[in-house]
Amino acid sequence: MNLKLICFSLFIAALASNQYFLNLHVLFFEYLNNFNPKTFSLPLISTLISHHHHDEKKTIKSICDYFPLDIPPPDTNTTSFICVDRNGCCNFTTVQAAVDAVGVLSPKRTIIWINNGIYFEKVIVPKTKPNITFQGQGFTSTAIVWNDTANSSHGTFYSGSVQVFAANFIAKNLSFMNVAPMPAPGDVGAQAVAIRVAGDQSAFWGCGFFGAQDTLHDDRGRHYFKDCYIQGSIDFIFGNGKSFYENCRITSIANPVPLGARVINGAVTAHGRASKDENSGFAFVNCSVGGTGRIWLGRAWRPFSTVVFSLTTMSDIIAPEGWNDLNDPTRDQSIFYGEYNCSGPGANMTLRAPYAQRLNDTQASTFLNVSFIDADQWLQPYNM
Numbered sequence: 001m002n003l004k005l006i007c008f009s010l011f012i013a014a015l016a017s018n019q020y021f022l023n024l025h026v027l028f029f030e031y032l033n034n035f036n037p038k039t040f041s042l043p044l045i046s047t048l049i050s051h052h053h054h055d056e057k058k059t060i061k062s063i064c065d066y067f068p069l070d071i072p073p074p075d076t077n078t079t080s081f082i083c084v085d086r087n088g089c090c091n092f093t094t095v096q097a098a099v100d101a102v103g104v105l106s107p108k109r110t111i112i113w114i115n116n117g118i119y120f121e122k123v124i125v126p127k128t129k130p131n132i133t134f135q136g137q138g139f140t141s142t143a144i145v146w147n148d149t150a151n152s153s154h155g156t157f158y159s160g161s162v163q164v165f166a167a168n169f170i171a172k173n174l175s176f177m178n179v180a181p182m183p184a185p186g187d188v189g190a191q192a193v194a195i196r197v198a199g200d201q202s203a204f205w206g207c208g209f210f211g212a213q214d215t216l217h218d219d220r221g222r223h224y225f226k227d228c229y230i231q232g233s234i235d236f237i238f239g240n241g242k243s244f245y246e247n248c249r250i251t252s253i254a255n256p257v258p259l260g261a262r263v264i265n266g267a268v269t270a271h272g273r274a275s276k277d278e279n280s281g282f283a284f285v286n287c288s289v290g291g292t293g294r295i296w297l298g299r300a301w302r303p304f305s306t307v308v309f310s311l312t313t314m315s316d317i318i319a320p321e322g323w324n325d326l327n328d329p330t331r332d333q334s335i336f337y338g339e340y341n342c343s344g345p346g347a348n349m350t351l352r353a354p355y356a357q358r359l360n361d362t363q364a365s366t367f368l369n370v371s372f373i374d375a376d377q378w379l380q381p382y383n384m
Ligand SMILES: *[C@@H]1O[C@H](CO)[C@@H](O)[C@H](O)[C@H]1NC(C)=O
Pocket: 041, 042, 043, 147, 148, 149, 152, 180, 181
Protein backbone atom coordinates (compact mmCIF):
# COMPACT_ATOMS: atom_id res chain seq x y z
CA MET A 1 0.00 0.00 0.00
CA ASN A 2 1.45 3.34 -0.91
CA LEU A 3 0.98 6.72 0.69
CA LYS A 4 -1.89 7.70 -1.55
CA LEU A 5 -3.86 4.59 -0.82
CA ILE A 6 -3.31 4.98 2.89
CA CYS A 7 -4.54 8.52 2.64
CA PHE A 8 -7.54 7.37 0.74
CA SER A 9 -8.37 4.66 3.26
CA LEU A 10 -8.14 7.19 6.06
CA PHE A 11 -10.46 9.37 4.11
CA ILE A 12 -13.00 6.60 3.64
CA ALA A 13 -12.69 5.63 7.29
CA ALA A 14 -13.43 9.24 8.22
CA LEU A 15 -16.58 9.11 6.15
CA ALA A 16 -17.89 6.45 8.49
CA SER A 17 -16.77 7.84 11.80
CA ASN A 18 -18.31 10.39 14.11
CA GLN A 19 -15.29 12.56 13.36
CA TYR A 20 -16.81 13.05 9.93
CA PHE A 21 -17.07 16.81 9.96
CA LEU A 22 -13.88 17.44 11.89
CA ASN A 23 -11.55 15.40 9.72
CA LEU A 24 -13.07 15.28 6.30
CA HIS A 25 -11.80 18.56 5.02
CA VAL A 26 -8.21 17.98 6.08
CA LEU A 27 -8.13 14.42 4.78
CA PHE A 28 -9.73 15.28 1.50
CA PHE A 29 -7.23 18.05 0.98
CA GLU A 30 -4.34 15.70 1.67
CA TYR A 31 -5.88 13.15 -0.61
CA LEU A 32 -6.28 15.60 -3.47
CA ASN A 33 -2.78 16.97 -3.03
CA ASN A 34 -1.39 13.47 -3.22
CA PHE A 35 -3.67 12.47 -6.04
CA ASN A 36 -1.73 10.68 -8.73
CA PRO A 37 -3.66 8.82 -11.39
CA LYS A 38 -0.65 6.57 -11.95
CA THR A 39 -1.14 4.89 -8.61
CA PHE A 40 -4.82 5.44 -7.96
CA SER A 41 -7.32 2.65 -8.35
CA LEU A 42 -11.02 3.12 -7.92
CA PRO A 43 -12.03 1.49 -4.64
CA LEU A 44 -15.00 -0.82 -4.67
CA ILE A 45 -17.30 1.60 -2.98
CA SER A 46 -19.95 -0.99 -2.18
CA THR A 47 -17.44 -2.96 -0.09
CA LEU A 48 -16.35 0.16 1.70
CA ILE A 49 -19.89 1.17 2.51
CA SER A 50 -21.07 -2.21 3.77
CA HIS A 51 -17.86 -2.75 5.73
CA HIS A 52 -18.07 0.57 7.52
CA HIS A 53 -21.81 0.58 7.94
CA HIS A 54 -21.27 -1.77 10.85
CA ASP A 55 -18.86 0.60 12.64
CA GLU A 56 -21.17 3.51 12.03
CA LYS A 57 -23.96 1.91 14.04
CA LYS A 58 -21.66 1.25 16.94
CA THR A 59 -20.20 4.72 17.24
CA ILE A 60 -23.06 7.08 16.50
CA LYS A 61 -26.84 6.92 16.63
CA SER A 62 -27.34 7.99 13.05
CA ILE A 63 -25.02 9.74 10.65
CA CYS A 64 -28.02 11.84 9.66
CA ASP A 65 -27.99 13.51 13.07
CA TYR A 66 -25.23 15.64 11.58
CA PHE A 67 -27.24 16.67 8.55
CA PRO A 68 -28.08 20.42 8.46
CA LEU A 69 -31.73 21.08 9.28
CA ASP A 70 -32.18 23.92 6.82
CA ILE A 71 -31.28 21.81 3.75
CA PRO A 72 -33.00 21.87 1.33
CA PRO A 73 -34.45 25.37 1.79
CA PRO A 74 -38.02 25.95 0.63
CA ASP A 75 -38.55 26.70 -3.08
CA THR A 76 -39.00 30.29 -4.19
CA ASN A 77 -40.76 31.66 -7.27
CA THR A 78 -37.58 31.48 -9.27
CA THR A 79 -35.59 28.67 -7.65
CA SER A 80 -36.16 25.05 -6.58
CA PHE A 81 -33.87 23.28 -4.14
CA ILE A 82 -33.11 19.58 -3.85
CA CYS A 83 -30.25 17.87 -2.12
CA VAL A 84 -27.93 14.90 -2.44
CA ASP A 85 -26.29 13.00 0.38
CA ARG A 86 -24.34 9.76 -0.02
CA ASN A 87 -25.55 8.48 3.32
CA GLY A 88 -29.21 8.87 2.48
CA CYS A 89 -29.92 11.81 4.77
CA CYS A 90 -31.60 13.88 2.07
CA ASN A 91 -33.63 13.65 -1.16
CA PHE A 92 -31.17 11.63 -3.26
CA THR A 93 -28.03 9.55 -2.77
CA THR A 94 -26.60 10.17 -6.25
CA VAL A 95 -26.15 13.35 -8.25
CA GLN A 96 -27.63 11.71 -11.35
CA ALA A 97 -30.86 10.84 -9.49
CA ALA A 98 -31.22 14.50 -8.57
CA VAL A 99 -30.62 15.61 -12.17
CA ASP A 100 -33.19 13.04 -13.35
CA ALA A 101 -35.75 14.54 -10.96
CA VAL A 102 -35.46 18.04 -12.47
CA GLY A 103 -38.32 18.92 -14.82
CA VAL A 104 -37.65 19.14 -18.56
CA LEU A 105 -37.05 22.72 -19.79
CA SER A 106 -37.84 24.18 -16.41
CA PRO A 107 -37.69 27.99 -16.55
CA LYS A 108 -36.78 28.01 -12.85
CA ARG A 109 -33.26 27.41 -11.63
CA THR A 110 -32.82 24.17 -9.70
CA ILE A 111 -30.07 24.23 -7.08
CA ILE A 112 -28.81 20.74 -6.36
CA TRP A 113 -27.11 20.93 -2.98
CA ILE A 114 -24.50 18.17 -2.73
CA ASN A 115 -23.16 17.16 0.65
CA ASN A 116 -19.50 16.43 1.46
CA GLY A 117 -18.14 13.20 0.05
CA ILE A 118 -16.99 11.44 -3.07
CA TYR A 119 -19.76 10.50 -5.47
CA PHE A 120 -18.52 7.58 -7.59
CA GLU A 121 -20.76 7.93 -10.62
CA LYS A 122 -20.86 9.09 -14.20
CA VAL A 123 -23.24 12.03 -14.52
CA ILE A 124 -25.02 13.44 -17.57
CA VAL A 125 -26.92 16.73 -17.59
CA PRO A 126 -28.93 16.48 -20.83
CA LYS A 127 -29.71 19.38 -23.14
CA THR A 128 -33.33 19.39 -21.96
CA LYS A 129 -32.34 20.42 -18.42
CA PRO A 130 -31.02 23.98 -18.47
CA ASN A 131 -30.65 26.16 -15.37
CA ILE A 132 -29.18 23.58 -13.00
CA THR A 133 -26.68 24.50 -10.26
CA PHE A 134 -24.44 21.95 -8.52
CA GLN A 135 -23.60 23.41 -5.13
CA GLY A 136 -20.86 21.51 -3.30
CA GLN A 137 -19.30 22.15 0.10
CA GLY A 138 -15.82 23.05 -1.19
CA PHE A 139 -13.67 21.57 -3.95
CA THR A 140 -11.59 19.77 -1.34
CA SER A 141 -14.57 18.07 0.26
CA THR A 142 -17.13 17.30 -2.46
CA ALA A 143 -16.27 15.46 -5.68
CA ILE A 144 -17.85 13.57 -8.53
CA VAL A 145 -15.45 10.86 -9.64
CA TRP A 146 -15.34 8.29 -12.42
CA ASN A 147 -12.65 6.58 -14.49
CA ASP A 148 -13.72 6.17 -18.11
CA THR A 149 -11.11 6.54 -20.85
CA ALA A 150 -11.32 7.12 -24.59
CA ASN A 151 -10.99 3.34 -24.94
CA SER A 152 -13.64 2.43 -22.40
CA SER A 153 -16.21 4.94 -23.65
CA HIS A 154 -15.80 4.84 -27.45
CA GLY A 155 -13.96 8.14 -27.68
CA THR A 156 -12.43 10.92 -25.60
CA PHE A 157 -15.59 13.04 -25.96
CA TYR A 158 -17.63 10.44 -24.08
CA SER A 159 -15.14 9.72 -21.32
CA GLY A 160 -16.19 12.60 -19.05
CA SER A 161 -17.03 11.74 -15.46
CA VAL A 162 -19.57 14.54 -15.84
CA GLN A 163 -21.00 15.62 -19.19
CA VAL A 164 -23.07 18.79 -19.41
CA PHE A 165 -25.05 19.39 -22.59
CA ALA A 166 -27.50 21.86 -21.04
CA ALA A 167 -27.24 25.66 -21.13
CA ASN A 168 -27.00 27.88 -18.05
CA PHE A 169 -25.25 25.24 -15.95
CA ILE A 170 -23.50 26.49 -12.81
CA ALA A 171 -21.15 24.61 -10.49
CA LYS A 172 -19.90 25.95 -7.18
CA ASN A 173 -17.38 24.55 -4.73
CA LEU A 174 -16.98 20.98 -5.92
CA SER A 175 -14.51 18.86 -7.86
CA PHE A 176 -14.80 16.89 -11.06
CA MET A 177 -12.34 14.03 -11.26
CA ASN A 178 -11.30 11.32 -13.66
CA VAL A 179 -9.12 8.77 -11.88
CA ALA A 180 -8.24 6.54 -14.85
CA PRO A 181 -4.51 5.70 -14.89
CA MET A 182 -2.22 8.41 -16.20
CA PRO A 183 -1.12 7.48 -19.72
CA ALA A 184 2.44 6.23 -20.16
CA PRO A 185 4.39 7.85 -23.01
CA GLY A 186 3.00 6.63 -26.33
CA ASP A 187 -0.19 5.21 -24.84
CA VAL A 188 -3.20 5.33 -27.12
CA GLY A 189 -6.80 5.62 -25.94
CA ALA A 190 -5.95 6.69 -22.39
CA GLN A 191 -7.47 10.17 -22.60
CA ALA A 192 -9.74 10.62 -19.62
CA VAL A 193 -11.98 13.66 -19.30
CA ALA A 194 -13.20 14.87 -15.88
CA ILE A 195 -15.93 17.12 -17.29
CA ARG A 196 -17.25 18.01 -20.72
CA VAL A 197 -18.89 21.43 -20.85
CA ALA A 198 -20.97 21.55 -24.03
CA GLY A 199 -23.73 23.99 -23.07
CA ASP A 200 -23.63 27.76 -23.54
CA GLN A 201 -23.47 30.22 -20.61
CA SER A 202 -21.90 28.04 -17.95
CA ALA A 203 -20.10 29.24 -14.82
CA PHE A 204 -17.72 27.44 -12.43
CA TRP A 205 -16.83 29.03 -9.11
CA GLY A 206 -14.28 27.55 -6.73
CA CYS A 207 -14.24 24.21 -8.55
CA GLY A 208 -11.54 21.55 -8.95
CA PHE A 209 -10.78 19.62 -12.13
CA PHE A 210 -8.58 16.57 -11.66
CA GLY A 211 -7.22 14.24 -14.32
CA ALA A 212 -4.19 13.68 -16.53
CA GLN A 213 -4.65 13.78 -20.32
CA ASP A 214 -7.65 15.91 -21.44
CA THR A 215 -9.00 16.78 -17.96
CA LEU A 216 -11.25 19.70 -18.82
CA HIS A 217 -13.17 19.45 -22.09
CA ASP A 218 -14.19 23.07 -22.60
CA ASP A 219 -16.16 21.92 -25.62
CA ARG A 220 -18.35 24.77 -26.92
CA GLY A 221 -20.25 27.82 -25.72
CA ARG A 222 -19.33 30.72 -23.43
CA HIS A 223 -17.95 29.69 -20.06
CA TYR A 224 -16.62 31.35 -16.94
CA PHE A 225 -14.14 29.79 -14.48
CA LYS A 226 -13.20 31.65 -11.32
CA ASP A 227 -10.99 30.56 -8.43
CA CYS A 228 -10.65 27.07 -9.90
CA TYR A 229 -7.93 24.43 -9.54
CA ILE A 230 -7.17 22.62 -12.80
CA GLN A 231 -4.81 19.65 -12.90
CA GLY A 232 -3.59 17.49 -15.77
CA SER A 233 -0.72 16.54 -18.03
CA ILE A 234 -1.45 16.67 -21.77
CA ASP A 235 -3.89 19.12 -23.40
CA PHE A 236 -5.64 19.34 -20.09
CA ILE A 237 -7.80 22.32 -21.00
CA PHE A 238 -9.07 21.57 -24.50
CA GLY A 239 -12.03 22.15 -26.79
CA ASN A 240 -13.60 24.91 -28.84
CA GLY A 241 -15.18 26.93 -26.02
CA LYS A 242 -15.06 30.68 -25.65
CA SER A 243 -13.98 30.89 -22.05
CA PHE A 244 -12.65 33.24 -19.44
CA TYR A 245 -10.44 31.78 -16.70
CA GLU A 246 -9.88 34.12 -13.77
CA ASN A 247 -7.69 33.56 -10.69
CA CYS A 248 -7.26 29.88 -11.49
CA ARG A 249 -4.43 27.63 -10.36
CA ILE A 250 -3.24 25.44 -13.21
CA THR A 251 -1.08 22.49 -12.20
CA SER A 252 0.80 20.11 -14.48
CA ILE A 253 1.39 16.56 -13.24
CA ALA A 254 3.47 15.54 -16.26
CA ASN A 255 6.51 13.46 -15.26
CA PRO A 256 9.45 15.51 -14.00
CA VAL A 257 12.02 16.05 -16.74
CA PRO A 258 15.76 15.87 -15.98
CA LEU A 259 17.61 19.19 -16.11
CA GLY A 260 18.86 19.92 -19.59
CA ALA A 261 16.74 17.27 -21.34
CA ARG A 262 14.89 18.62 -24.37
CA VAL A 263 11.83 16.45 -23.97
CA ILE A 264 8.38 18.05 -23.82
CA ASN A 265 5.75 15.94 -22.10
CA GLY A 266 2.64 18.02 -21.77
CA ALA A 267 0.58 21.03 -22.75
CA VAL A 268 -1.87 23.17 -20.82
CA THR A 269 -4.25 23.95 -23.69
CA ALA A 270 -5.35 22.49 -27.01
CA HIS A 271 -7.86 24.99 -28.28
CA GLY A 272 -10.00 23.75 -31.16
CA ARG A 273 -11.03 26.78 -33.19
CA ALA A 274 -11.20 25.57 -36.79
CA SER A 275 -11.90 28.70 -38.84
CA LYS A 276 -11.80 32.46 -38.74
CA ASP A 277 -15.60 32.54 -38.84
CA GLU A 278 -15.73 31.20 -35.31
CA ASN A 279 -15.02 33.48 -32.36
CA SER A 280 -13.99 30.96 -29.74
CA GLY A 281 -10.85 31.24 -27.60
CA PHE A 282 -9.45 30.74 -24.12
CA ALA A 283 -8.52 33.82 -22.07
CA PHE A 284 -6.58 33.35 -18.83
CA VAL A 285 -6.23 36.30 -16.46
CA ASN A 286 -4.40 36.41 -13.13
CA CYS A 287 -3.83 32.65 -13.10
CA SER A 288 -0.77 30.62 -12.14
CA VAL A 289 0.82 27.79 -14.11
CA GLY A 290 3.08 25.42 -12.21
CA GLY A 291 3.68 21.81 -11.27
CA THR A 292 5.95 19.26 -12.89
CA GLY A 293 7.18 18.26 -16.35
CA ARG A 294 8.25 20.40 -19.28
CA ILE A 295 5.21 21.66 -21.08
CA TRP A 296 3.81 24.06 -23.66
CA LEU A 297 1.18 26.67 -22.90
CA GLY A 298 -0.75 25.39 -25.89
CA ARG A 299 -0.75 23.32 -29.03
CA ALA A 300 -2.67 24.09 -32.19
CA TRP A 301 -5.30 21.36 -32.19
CA ARG A 302 -7.00 23.18 -35.08
CA PRO A 303 -5.72 25.93 -37.44
CA PHE A 304 -7.32 28.95 -35.68
CA SER A 305 -6.53 27.87 -32.14
CA THR A 306 -6.80 31.02 -29.95
CA VAL A 307 -5.33 31.33 -26.45
CA VAL A 308 -4.15 34.35 -24.43
CA PHE A 309 -2.45 34.36 -21.03
CA SER A 310 -2.52 37.71 -19.20
CA LEU A 311 -1.13 38.75 -15.82
CA THR A 312 -0.32 35.10 -15.13
CA THR A 313 2.67 33.71 -13.26
CA MET A 314 4.47 30.83 -14.93
CA SER A 315 7.04 28.55 -13.35
CA ASP A 316 10.10 27.16 -15.16
CA ILE A 317 8.15 24.10 -16.39
CA ILE A 318 7.13 26.12 -19.45
CA ALA A 319 9.38 25.24 -22.40
CA PRO A 320 11.18 28.37 -23.72
CA GLU A 321 9.39 28.20 -27.11
CA GLY A 322 6.11 28.27 -25.17
CA TRP A 323 3.78 27.01 -27.87
CA ASN A 324 3.52 24.33 -30.53
CA ASP A 325 1.93 24.29 -34.00
CA LEU A 326 1.61 20.47 -34.11
CA ASN A 327 4.37 20.42 -36.72
CA ASP A 328 2.11 22.13 -39.24
CA PRO A 329 3.77 25.45 -40.19
CA THR A 330 0.75 26.43 -42.28
CA ARG A 331 -1.01 27.00 -38.96
CA ASP A 332 1.51 29.64 -37.87
CA GLN A 333 -0.36 32.30 -39.89
CA SER A 334 -3.76 31.55 -38.40
CA ILE A 335 -3.27 30.54 -34.79
CA PHE A 336 -3.47 33.34 -32.21
CA TYR A 337 -1.24 32.78 -29.20
CA GLY A 338 -0.77 35.84 -27.03
CA GLU A 339 0.86 36.71 -23.74
CA TYR A 340 0.38 39.93 -21.82
CA ASN A 341 2.21 41.08 -18.72
CA CYS A 342 2.90 37.61 -17.39
CA SER A 343 5.61 36.95 -14.82
CA GLY A 344 7.85 34.22 -13.46
CA PRO A 345 10.64 32.21 -15.09
CA GLY A 346 8.26 30.52 -17.56
CA ALA A 347 7.04 33.86 -18.90
CA ASN A 348 10.38 34.88 -20.44
CA MET A 349 9.45 35.37 -24.12
CA THR A 350 13.00 35.69 -25.52
CA LEU A 351 13.01 32.21 -27.09
CA ARG A 352 9.30 31.97 -27.90
CA ALA A 353 8.07 30.45 -31.17
CA PRO A 354 7.93 33.20 -33.84
CA TYR A 355 4.14 33.16 -34.02
CA ALA A 356 3.72 33.78 -30.27
CA GLN A 357 2.70 37.40 -29.72
CA ARG A 358 3.60 39.77 -26.95
CA LEU A 359 0.34 41.73 -26.84
CA ASN A 360 0.20 45.48 -26.28
CA ASP A 361 -2.48 47.10 -24.09
CA THR A 362 -4.87 47.58 -26.99
CA GLN A 363 -4.56 44.03 -28.29
CA ALA A 364 -4.88 42.56 -24.81
CA SER A 365 -7.97 44.55 -23.79
CA THR A 366 -10.42 42.15 -25.47
CA PHE A 367 -9.04 39.28 -23.38
CA LEU A 368 -8.83 41.02 -20.02
CA ASN A 369 -12.34 41.05 -18.64
CA VAL A 370 -15.61 39.14 -18.76
CA SER A 371 -16.91 41.11 -21.72
CA PHE A 372 -14.91 38.47 -23.64
CA ILE A 373 -17.78 36.05 -22.86
CA ASP A 374 -20.60 38.64 -23.06
CA ALA A 375 -21.02 38.31 -19.32
CA ASP A 376 -23.44 41.23 -19.09
CA GLN A 377 -25.96 39.08 -21.01
CA TRP A 378 -25.94 36.16 -18.62
CA LEU A 379 -23.30 35.85 -15.87
CA GLN A 380 -24.81 36.17 -12.37
CA PRO A 381 -22.65 37.06 -9.37
CA TYR A 382 -21.50 34.15 -7.20
CA ASN A 383 -24.09 34.81 -4.51
CA MET A 384 -27.14 34.84 -6.76
C1 LIG B 1 -12.33 1.76 -13.43
O1 LIG B 1 -12.17 1.25 -12.13
C2 LIG B 1 -12.73 -0.06 -11.96
C3 LIG B 1 -12.62 -0.44 -10.48
O2 LIG B 1 -11.28 -0.31 -10.05
C4 LIG B 1 -11.99 -1.04 -12.88
O3 LIG B 1 -12.57 -2.30 -12.77
C5 LIG B 1 -12.10 -0.56 -14.30
O4 LIG B 1 -11.35 -1.37 -15.16
C6 LIG B 1 -11.59 0.88 -14.43
N1 LIG B 1 -11.83 1.37 -15.79
C7 LIG B 1 -10.87 1.90 -16.53
C8 LIG B 1 -11.27 2.33 -17.90
O5 LIG B 1 -9.74 2.07 -16.12
